[in-house]
Amino acid sequence: MHKIGLIDYGMGNIHSVTKSLESLGEETILIKNFNESKACKALILPGVGAFDPAMINLKSTDLITDLKNWIDSGKSFLGICLGLQLLFESSDEGKVQGLGIIKGKIHKIPNIVNQRIPHMGWCQLLPTKTNTLLELDELNNWVYFVHSYHAIPEDFNIIAAQVNYGSEKLTAIIENNNLLACQFHPEKSGKTGEKLLRRWLSNIQ
Numbered sequence: 001m002h003k004i005g006l007i008d009y010g011m012g013n014i015h016s017v018t019k020s021l022e023s024l025g026e027e028t029i030l031i032k033n034f035n036e037s038k039a040c041k042a043l044i045l046p047g048v049g050a051f052d053p054a055m056i057n058l059k060s061t062d063l064i065t066d067l068k069n070w071i072d073s074g075k076s077f078l079g080i081c082l083g084l085q086l087l088f089e090s091s092d093e094g095k096v097q098g099l100g101i102i103k104g105k106i107h108k109i110p111n112i113v114n115q116r117i118p119h120m121g122w123c124q125l126l127p128t129k130t131n132t133l134l135e136l137d138e139l140n141n142w143v144y145f146v147h148s149y150h151a152i153p154e155d156f157n158i159i160a161a162q163v164n165y166g167s168e169k170l171t172a173i174i175e176n177n178n179l180l181a182c183q184f185h186p187e188k189s190g191k192t193g194e195k196l197l198r199r200w201l202s203n204i205q
Contacts, residue, residue: 012046047082052094079181112166
């Protein structure tokens with residue numbers, strides 16, 4: 001069992017993530033002050049909502065410097081949905097600067113004929129490289145998405161999986177050393193989400 005810290009900044013899907021982790025036998029701690037993270041083996045930045053209010057809320061917690069130091073130190077970190085997007089420098093959704101931990105920008109999903117926005121529902125993950133969650137040739141992993149914006153990093157090598165959206169491919173997972181982030185909601189993705197969370201947990205040092 002690990003102690004997993006959930007960063008609580010008023011915009012996260014804290015309840016569903018907590019329930020999902022507890023069902024896997026993990027202990028969760030809500031992090032509002034980084035002193036509370038000392039016993040944690042990993043941190044999760046969850047997120048639901050809009051980019052600017054989320055960044056404003058996150059700044060008001062005074063957690064940003066400590067969050068960056070945590071990632072720089074090599075400790076395990078997982079971003080979920082909006083928690084992935086906040087890691088980037090900026091977003092088409094607003095004017096507030098993001099965390100800038102990952103170089104790149106969050107863009108509006110393009111309008112494609114017969115494709116609705118937000119991109120919502122179950123889609124198959126398409127690995128672009130072997131990563132913590134998926135083998136390169138591993139298919140039939142269907143997970144749940146709800147988003148109108150998508151991540152385009154400067155370094156495409158950190159994209160670990162994509163998802164089809166019409167003729168486009170959208171970023172689904174990014175991984176860069178100890179930093180892992182999912183655009184989908186593993187905590188809402190049934191048995192597949194449970195499997196992926198187990199794999200992430202099994203890699204925590």
